Amino acid sequence: MDLHKKSAYELHNMLAKKEVTAVELAEAFLRRIDNLDGKLHAYITKTADLAMAAAKKADAQIAAGEKISFLTGLPGAIKDNICTEGTKTTCASKMLENFVPPYNATVMEKIGKENPVILGKTNMDEFAMGGSTENSAFFPTHNPRNLSCVPGGSSGGSAAAVAGGLAAWALGSDTGGSIRQPASFCGIVGMKPTYGRVSRYGLVAFASSLDQIGPLTRNVTDCANVLNAIAGYDERDSTSIKADVPDYTKSLVEDVKGLKIGLPAEYFVDGMDKEVADSVHKAIADFKAMGAEIVDISLPHTKYAIAAYYLIAPAEATTNLSRYDGVSYGARVDGEDIVEMMTNTRTAKFGNEVKRRIMIGNYALSAGYYDAYYLKALKMRTLVKEDYDKAFQKVDVILTPIAPTTAFKLGSIINDPLQMYLQDACTVPLNLAGLPGISLPCGVSSTGMPIGMQIIGKPLDETGIIKAAYTYEQSKDFHKNIAEVSE
Amino acid sequence: MKVSKKDVENVAVLSRLKIADDKMDKYLEEFNNFLEYVDVLQKVDTENVKPTAHVLPLQNVFREDVIKPSLDREKALANAPEKENGYFKVPRIIE
Numbered sequence: 001m002d003l004h005k006k007s008a009y010e011l012h013n014m015l016a017k018k019e020v021t022a023v024e025l026a027e028a029f030l031r032r033i034d035n036l037d038g039k040l041h042a043y044i045t046k047t048a049d050l051a052m053a054a055a056k057k058a059d060a061q062i063a064a065g066e067k068i069s070f071l072t073g074l075p076g077a078i079k080d081n082i083c084t085e086g087t088k089t090t091c092a093s094k095m096l097e098n099f100v101p102p103y104n105a106t107v108m109e110k111i112g113k114e115n116p117v118i119l120g121k122t123n124m125d126e127f128a129m130g131g132s133t134e135n136s137a138f139f140p141t142h143n144p145r146n147l148s149c150v151p152g153g154s155s156g157g158s159a160a161a162v163a164g165g166l167a168a169w170a171l172g173s174d175t176g177g178s179i180r181q182p183a184s185f186c187g188i189v190g191m192k193p194t195y196g197r198v199s200r201y202g203l204v205a206f207a208s209s210l211d212q213i214g215p216l217t218r219n220v221t222d223c224a225n226v227l228n229a230i231a232g233y234d235e236r237d238s239t240s241i242k243a244d245v246p247d248y249t250k251s252l253v254e255d256v257k258g259l260k261i262g263l264p265a266e267y268f269v270d271g272m273d274k275e276v277a278d279s280v281h282k283a284i285a286d287f288k289a290m291g292a293e294i295v296d297i298s299l300p301h302t303k304y305a306i307a308a309y310y311l312i313a314p315a316e317a318t319t320n321l322s323r324y325d326g327v328s329y330g331a332r333v334d335g336e337d338i339v340e341m342m343t344n345t346r347t348a349k350f351g352n353e354v355k356r357r358i359m360i361g362n363y364a365l366s367a368g369y370y371d372a373y374y375l376k377a378l379k380m381r382t383l384v385k386e387d388y389d390k391a392f393q394k395v396d397v398i399l400t401p402i403a404p405t406t407a408f409k410l411g412s413i414i415n416d417p418l419q420m421y422l423q424d425a426c427t428v429p430l431n432l433a434g435l436p437g438i439s440l441p442c443g444v445s446s447t448g449m450p451i452g453m454q455i456i457g458k459p460l461d462e463t464g465i466i467k468a469a470y471t472y473e474q475s476k477d478f479h480k481n482i483a484e485v486s487e
Numbered sequence: 488m489k490v491s492k493k494d495v496e497n498v499a500v501l502s503r504l505k506i507a508d509d510k511m512d513k514y515l516e517e518f519n520n521f522l523e524y525v526d527v528l529q530k531v532d533t534e535n536v537k538p539t540a541h542v543l544p545l546q547n548v549f550r551e552d553v554i555k556p557s558l559d560r561e562k563a564l565a566n567a568p569e570k571e572n573g574y575f576k577v578p579r580i581i582e
Contacts, residue, residue: 382536383533
């Protein structure tokens, strides 16, 4: 039985019906990891012992006749910037190579109540800075659809694990596209919830006003179920939203009749692959055929979003990363005095992209340049947000591409930082505006690589985008197109 | 706006980072390429636009000032590179 090919929802039903035990499931996924992670490098830390203990506990719950939650006994993976008590959380950085958090992130506490089987911590771009997972200080992750391609990033390990059948579901984080773009590159579903929908407590901070945790899953049903487990207000995150959490599975309904879908021309950026644009246009036609109304809209400040993002995110990052000073936790490299110790530590233990962004951020925030760069970027952020506000007066959701290309080859653009930043044109505007977005497959390129699209919702309208995405997904077979990575 | 080697060195000091001499030229080039790109923002008139530091309409978030459990000292120090007598230990700060 190819358990790894089944969705989380199918596996949950099998567990509930006692067609499989949680131990059998855990063993099947751990075996996949043993046999395949040498090729994919999706995991930084594997937690087989913890996984088996949780699986045994889940089986005991099921045997005792307890009503199980969605995640009970389900094998999943956690991005390595989410704090896991007692299990290393490295952020794929030499700085935190040996960091064992003394506490759990709120999302870990929340899912912990359901007793999931956590298989390990997944690879990422160092401190979530990057779009290919090549910035991991340890090793790059490979795309299970084509091992010579990147899985996207920064949640590339989580995306590769789910797409390759090395986890049934995963958590990632998204600051400028870091869930949606790797989901797209690997042919799975990824969601960045509304800013504040999911607590950031225990998520190692990159850019605090942009970061958000979300699910990476095989399909939209799994996405809704995982979101149910992690969403909600948390008093330990003062930016989390005090709003009721709906049952997102209630939105798994096939109905887009009369749905007004906005189509912004600005997202079909220069240099976009024709195949990508064509697939998204085909999806638009499919939505229309299913009864949706397509409305041309304009988001005129989209072309400035990358510039604004790459000033704001580094400015916040440079502040957040100032805590890595070799004193309270993380690495230390000795020096003659405290300043030299700090400088030696940071110079030796941060990777190139992290240093680049710290430098940019400090420059943009420094006296004399603050108004020209940082303040200007914050004003542009207002304009980007206002574009959406205006558009959402006319439409219910907005449909766009995710990235200009399909997954690119490892090593192909990593040495051109600006080129790498330009890949984020379709994803960063949502983070600037705090909006929810879901990425789901809508095509396959001539070389066999997945093509994704993005559905953007109003604040807290995860329900609306889940419904639209589910309707489209059910009319196609893309979610059944499982990556074939042979053992 | 072009930055000079001196500008980059100043930012490196602020960042507590050292840029190796043989990497400085590449750093300067990348830095200036980046600044040239973000100059696109200067084209837009933002005279009357308010800045958005944060998308949520939050001002101050208050809670009752009550003591709750916090990390015990041993746990808080568990990841310290160096510690002594229940404190973080750092190199000499004052001569």
